[in-house]
Amino acid sequence: xxxxxxxxxxxxxxxxxxxxxxxxxxxxxxxxxxxxxxxxxxxxxxxxxxxxxxxxxxxxxxxxxxxxxxxxxxxxxxxxxxxxxxxxxxxxxxxxxxxxxxxxxxxxxxxxxxxxxxxxxxxxxxxxxxxxxxxxxxxxxxxxxxxxxxxxxxxxxxxxxxxxxxxxxxxxxxxxxxxxxxxxxxxxxxxxxxxxx
Amino acid sequence: xxxxxxxxxxxxxxxxxxxxxxxxxxxxxxxxxxxxxxxxxxxxxxxxxxxxxxxxxxxxxxxxxxxxxxxxxxxxxxxxxxxxxxxxxxxxxxxxxxxxxxxxxxxxxxxxxxxxxxxxxxxxxxxxxxxxxxxxxxxxxxxxxxxxxxxxxxxxxxxxxxxxxxxxxxxxxxxxxxxxxxxxxxxxxxxxxxxxx
DNA sequence: AGAAGGAGTTAACCTAGGTTAATTTTTTCT
DNA sequence: AGAAAAAATTAACCTAGGTTAACTCCTTCT
Numbered sequence: 001x002x003x004x005x006x007x008x009x010x011x012x013x014x015x016x017x018x019x020x021x022x023x024x025x026x027x028x029x030x031x032x033x034x035x036x037x038x039x040x041x042x043x044x045x046x047x048x049x050x051x052x053x054x055x056x057x058x059x060x061x062x063x064x065x066x067x068x069x070x071x072x073x074x075x076x077x078x079x080x081x082x083x084x085x086x087x088x089x090x091x092x093x094x095x096x097x098x099x100x101x102x103x104x105x106x107x108x109x110x111x112x113x114x115x116x117x118x119x120x121x122x123x124x125x126x127x128x129x130x131x132x133x134x135x136x137x138x139x140x141x142x143x144x145x146x147x148x149x150x151x152x153x154x155x156x157x158x159x160x161x162x163x164x165x166x167x168x169x170x171x172x173x174x175x176x177x178x179x180x181x182x183x184x185x186x187x188x189x190x191x192x193x194x195x196x197x
Numbered sequence: 198x199x200x201x202x203x204x205x206x207x208x209x210x211x212x213x214x215x216x217x218x219x220x221x222x223x224x225x226x227x228x229x230x231x232x233x234x235x236x237x238x239x240x241x242x243x244x245x246x247x248x249x250x251x252x253x254x255x256x257x258x259x260x261x262x263x264x265x266x267x268x269x270x271x272x273x274x275x276x277x278x279x280x281x282x283x284x285x286x287x288x289x290x291x292x293x294x295x296x297x298x299x300x301x302x303x304x305x306x307x308x309x310x311x312x313x314x315x316x317x318x319x320x321x322x323x324x325x326x327x328x329x330x331x332x333x334x335x336x337x338x339x340x341x342x343x344x345x346x347x348x349x350x351x352x353x354x355x356x357x358x359x360x361x362x363x364x365x366x367x368x369x370x371x372x373x374x375x376x377x378x379x380x381x382x383x384x385x386x387x388x389x390x391x392x393x394x
Numbered sequence: 395a396g397a398a399g400g401a402g403t404t405a406a407c408c409t410a411g412g413t414t415a416a417t418t419t420t421t422t423c424t
Numbered sequence: 425a426g427a428a429a430a431a432a433t434t435a436a437c438c439t440a441g442g443t444t445a446a447c448t449c450c451t452t453c454t
Contacts (some may be wrong), residue, residue: 063344063345065346066345071344071345073340073344085337086333086334086338089330095337095341119323122317125322129322129325129326129329132326132329132330133286135333136282136283136329136332136336137282137286139337140283140292140336141283143270143336143339143343147262147270148260151410151411170431171432172431172432180410181411181413183412183414183432183433183434184410184411185432186432186433187433189433190433348441377440378443379401380403380404380442380443381440381441383402383404384403384404384440385441386402387403387404397452398451398453398454400449400451401449401450402448402449402450403447403449404445404447404448405444405446406445407443407444408442409439409441409442409443411439412439413437413439414435414437416433417435419430419431419433420429420432421428421429421430421431422429422430423426423427423428423429424426424427424428
């Protein structure tokens, strides 16, 4: 994959957000990262202040507690911007790592350099705002689910929302996404099977 | 409070976000809402697609589950933009209501009309993006706390983060903010008292 | 001041989900 | 294909927090 091909999928994504990005004006150096299944793009605690774009593959955002328990915050499928808005914007350490669930291809720019160029482009800003609205809404809906719904309901909602992931990723990662242990998820599935049978 | 005074506090807020808003260009009609302590600006399930600005007072975002249990998503103190980004942007029903904890003064614009005028202003867009970054980061940190920390830790973190609220709002609302019942919070406080004594 | 409704505490009991560990099934690797 | 490792299931037991209810303080209202 050369630079042009990478830019094409980047462009398609911005188009979908209603923006015709003008790559000619962008002189910031771009890095390319190839991540094998299971490997990390960056780890929790790193200074990951880059704008990453997932060209191909599937990743999860994984956050580990002081007691060493893993929690999956997000699954992200290409094409999509990935990374930590917080770490990008506030230059703090990132609260989660990004792990590839399939071999993945990612390009990246230093956020400060990228934004310094793009902030003068009104089309980009509108599109960036749209992106932020979108990720905020997802977080808000998730908060809502955590607070109002049982683990069983969250599992059913997950299956409805991600039918393609439901059978293609390990169950323990689904469990860690809905905020329970693999053992508890297995119990819930057992219960559901009885109910349906 | 007349329109000019209202705009002053609105302006001060945008200034803090790094933007000199030009009110002359804004011809959208503004509404003013006075909410008495305990009353609601809007209720969960409404189409609250307005941009609200809290000029004075204190509110909470309260979300109630199917079983009728209340959950406090956010406390917001003036001066601040309030409202539902989701309902504004996607024109869907809002997932929470906004209740005044003190007598409060709010002004509002129809989001679509407001945004239609402001989207051509690059300074506004930068500032809007900054606002979205900020509220996203808060949600992300809150998700992190819910998933990684115990209720006791969440309570201590709340006290550290909102020392002025800790003693001025009912404990049951603190409980509903950290996601437990008032009874459980009382138990936790009892435990902490023993530990310290 | 006295009544009435919140707000907080305490206690007894319950339950969803956590923990540990043994067992089986599936995947991966050579 | 066969060995080794990882994933999933099941069972027994544990715990944080939920539920209900009684009791005590406030506030606030007339």
